[in-house]
Amino acid sequence: MRPRAREVVVSNVPLIHEDEQLIVLNKPAGLLAVPGKGPDKQDCLSTRAQARWPDALVVHRLDMATSGLVVMARGIEAQRSLSLAFEERRIHKRYTAVVAGDMPNPEPDNGWNTINLPLMADWPHRPRQKVDHEHGKPSITRWRIASGHTAPGTTRLELEPVTGRTHQLRVHLQALGHPMVGDALYAEPEQIAMARRLLLHAHWISLPHPLHGQAMEFHSPCPF
Secondary structure, eight states, X not given: OOOOOOXXXXXXXXXEEEOSSEEEXXXXXXXXXXXXXXXXXXXXXHHHHHHHOTTEXXXXXXXXXXXXXXXXXXXXXXXXXXXXXXXXXXXXXXXXXEEESOOOOOSGGGOOEEEXXXXXXXXXXXXXXXXXXXXXXXXXXXXXXXXXXXXXXXXXXXXXXXXXXXXXXXXXXHHTTOOBTTOTTTSOHHHHTTOSSOOEXXXXXXXXXXXXXXXXXXXXXXXX
16 A cells, blocks of 8 residues: 655654554654754654654654654554564665765666675764674665666665664665765765765655554655
8 A cells, every 4th residue: 555645744844644553754864863862952853743743652763864754653552563563574664875986786687686794883983883793783785776867976776774773774885885975974075075965865665554454655755
């Protein structure tokens, strides 16, 4: 089931879908998903949503620099249902990214490639993460070339995280030698300067509805 997008904006955040069990919002880049530490970091997606829906609860997050689809549950039972679906990998997400360099796809017919590199926190350089084959947690990302115009010397990708580690997509692409354009944490200065923001957008999510279990899909056009 693919609901029609709604031309509704809540506190400067586009509303994609709402019902009695869940809300789907289109988070802009530069907005925190949840409150951070300190009074200057209290404005965030969850706070804005809860001003409209007091029963809205966090199910997953996007990095502050990443834009795109975020699902929030309405009430504790819906939150438990959606959280379990995430744990059991019954919720699937896809992202659009632009990375530095010309990245050919070795799979025939532009099939999916797999990055399987364990990740952990880079403690001396938090919040950065790093690949660590000895202590890292299993982390898997699928990728393929995406259609659409990009600047010379860059490649547009479609990404699908199988696991959900912090900064997983960003670190995995950096590990392949193709950091994301505009990534202030993992790209080189000249790659950061190529865009005003991190070029990473959560454009698609599929999930079982927490009440009746029917599969639902939501889409968000890529803004870059």
